[in-house]
Amino acid sequence: xxxRLALWGGAGFVLLLLxxxxxxxxxxANLPISHVWGIILHQLPFLDGVIxxxxxxxxxxxxxxxxxxxxxxxxxxxxxxSLAGAGFQxxxxxxxxxxxxxxxxxxxxxxxAFLILFGYHTILFGxxxxxxxAFVTGLISxxxxxxxxxxxxxxxxxxxxxxxxxxxxxxxxxxxxxVSMSDQVVNEIVFWLMGSLALRGWSFTFVLMPYxxxxxxxxxxxxxxxxxxxxxxxxxxxxxVNIKRTRLVVLIVSTLITAAAVSIVGTIGFVGLVVPHLVRxxxxxxxxxxxxxxxxxxxxxxxxxxxxxxxxxSPTEIPLGVVTAVLGAPFFAYLLRRNxxxxxxx
Amino acid sequence: xxxxxxxxxxxxxxxxxxxxVSFSVKRGECLGIxxxxxxxxxxxxxxxxxxxxxxxGWIEINGKRIEKYTRKELAxxxxxxxxxxxxxxxxxxxxxxEMGRFPFQNWLGEEATEMDQLIHSILDxxxxxxxxxxxxxxxxGGERQRVALGKTMAQQPKLLMLDEPTTYLDIGHQIxxxxxxxxxxxxxxxxxxxxxxxxxxxxxxCDRLLLLHNGQVVAVGSPADIIRPELIEAVYGxxxxxxxxPVYGLPQIILQGESIDSxxxxxxxxxxxxxxxx
Numbered sequence: 001x002x003x004r005l006a007l008w009g010g011a012g013f014v015l016l017l018l019x020x021x022x023x024x025x026x027x028x029a030n031l032p033i034s035h036v037w038g039i040i041l042h043q044l045p046f047l048d049g050v051i052x053x054x055x056x057x058x059x060x061x062x063x064x065x066x067x068x069x070x071x072x073x074x075x076x077x078x079x080x081x082s083l084a085g086a087g088f089q090x091x092x093x094x095x096x097x098x099x100x101x102x103x104x105x106x107x108x109x110x111x112x113a114f115l116i117l118f119g120y121h122t123i124l125f126g127x128x129x130x131x132x133x134a135f136v137t138g139l140i141s142x143x144x145x146x147x148x149x150x151x152x153x154x155x156x157x158x159x160x161x162x163x164x165x166x167x168x169x170x171x172x173x174x175x176x177x178x179v180s181m182s183d184q185v186v187n188e189i190v191f192w193l194m195g196s197l198a199l200r201g202w203s204f205t206f207v208l209m210p211y212x213x214x215x216x217x218x219x220x221x222x223x224x225x226x227x228x229x230x231x232x233x234x235x236x237x238x239x240x241v242n243i244k245r246t247r248l249v250v251l252i253v254s255t256l257i258t259a260a261a262v263s264i265v266g267t268i269g270f271v272g273l274v275v276p277h278l279v280r281x282x283x284x285x286x287x288x289x290x291x292x293x294x295x296x297x298x299x300x301x302x303x304x305x306x307x308x309x310x311x312x313x314s315p316t317e318i319p320l321g322v323v324t325a326v327l328g329a330p331f332f333a334y335l336l337r338r339n340x341x342x343x344x345x346x
Numbered sequence: 347x348x349x350x351x352x353x354x355x356x357x358x359x360x361x362x363x364x365x366x367v368s369f370s371v372k373r374g375e376c377l378g379i380x381x382x383x384x385x386x387x388x389x390x391x392x393x394x395x396x397x398x399x400x401x402x403g404w405i406e407i408n409g410k411r412i413e414k415y416t417r418k419e420l421a422x423x424x425x426x427x428x429x430x431x432x433x434x435x436x437x438x439x440x441x442x443x444e445m446g447r448f449p450f451q452n453w454l455g456e457e458a459t460e461m462d463q464l465i466h467s468i469l470d471x472x473x474x475x476x477x478x479x480x481x482x483x484x485x486x487g488g489e490r491q492r493v494a495l496g497k498t499m500a501q502q503p504k505l506l507m508l509d510e511p512t513t514y515l516d517i518g519h520q521i522x523x524x525x526x527x528x529x530x531x532x533x534x535x536x537x538x539x540x541x542x543x544x545x546x547x548x549x550x551x552c553d554r555l556l557l558l559h560n561g562q563v564v565a566v567g568s569p570a571d572i573i574r575p576e577l578i579e580a581v582y583g584x585x586x587x588x589x590x591x592p593v594y595g596l597p598q599i600i601l602q603g604e605s606i607d608s609x610x611x612x613x614x615x616x617x618x619x620x621x622x623x624x
Contacts, residue, residue, distance in 0.1 A: 221453055224448065224451070224455050227437070227445065228445055228448060230433070230435050230437070231432055231433065231435070231442070231445070232432075232433060234397060234426075234428065235428065235432070237397055237417060238395065238397075238421060238424075238425065238426040238428075239421050239445065239446065239448045239449060239501070240417050240418035240419075240420065240421025240422070240448055240449035241417065241448070242416075242417050242418075280436075284436050284437075285435060285436040285437060286437070286441070288455070
């Protein structure tokens, strides 16, 4: 198990590093990869003076001030959403669960949109305000969805998704209403709602970091417990798992990291659905491998989705949420179909 | 007494499911709980395994009230084998059996002593050696139930509860499963409480039987005391023929239906015989 984790983790990390370098060189001003390497390595204090600075200062500005923060944000957002997706899927034992289908993302968006539209960005807690409020509204909508889906103490696969869709639609209407009532530049807000990483400085990256760190530590410690959940909740209980506490902790932590990501980049759909499944195809259902690898491959996935978003129709930028939806919705359909076949076969 | 149950009552939606159930179980004994559908067998087992919360009465396991145990403490010496076998998931047989060690592991999944030996002997005992690297999703229901029993063995419990574990199994697997449990009971002084539908299996493998009807204990006693035609008829509403097992001397039942005409059958049988000899 540990060897496989090291192997896949190492491979994933190398792939992530290469993706970062390639993504940094792509853009409206195409920079040679050698310059990208140089500029990055040049930042490391002990390499100062070793590398020839044979590039224009503008290149350095583009890399360090524009593209690098964006790349980092993409990595963090991808890690957050994928990890949250894996958490939701594990604890609800539902392969179709993810922050988007459960209505958590829309719930968080309502809270964040309210603050952004009416100018309360930094009320009370400064830069931490939006993620905290988004967390609360995300949690409330998750509770509503689960409440709706609860039929005699059991959560059926389809009813959860159905409730998620209903609640999401309702919350989407609220956001649209708020947009129409606000006197801010509508274009900007709409772009945020569709999900975008454009023009976010380093500060946002730093906001996201502690959420991911906390979520990662807590969820990783639940890897073995989620494996037992896969056997069924009663089986898990008989093996000594505190079902209620596990459910509560994993749902809250997954909502927290979802809210953090959504409050900064808007609703980006299907990442939490696609990535855990891709990782599952590679390494199987063991959450001790799945959770850490989901973080790495989620980072790679969103990094490339965002690279496509900003380069495909350059200089026009496609919203990131559009790219992930175009990639993710067919995948969701595929999963739905496969699931139907499996339950039909039983 | 290893397990004491006193005055257990519970109702759902104002419908009493169990009423004043009291009994006790000795260490190393196998108690079978039998009774018709809806008699409260499964509810009783849920209460005993701590999944369902007590509303009145009390249960003491090893001198301590059941609600005083945490889930993890309880799992260290109480294991449950359920009716439905494990779901068809993408874990290997070995991985699932290792999951039985969960209550003994720290949060990193490590244990003080190496458990490879134990896992290996369980794979041996349950004849799962050749299957150890196969995924559960590729196994039959009977094989998965064998894995489930292997997982409870890895838990090394002092008390094993069985919830109709043979329901979905063929006769070969039924006997294999009950034999392994019996051997385990005798070797390790394991205490077993088993809900069983099959009265013949119950009579063969249990030391004592507890007969439940409408949530109340009708009788507790040896198989010979319980498996009697008039008692079975009073509870199940059908009168079987009870015979002595030719080898073990234990009571076994043979069913008889009302719509089956014995005379018609015997003449038909003669005709068939004639037909074959011609």
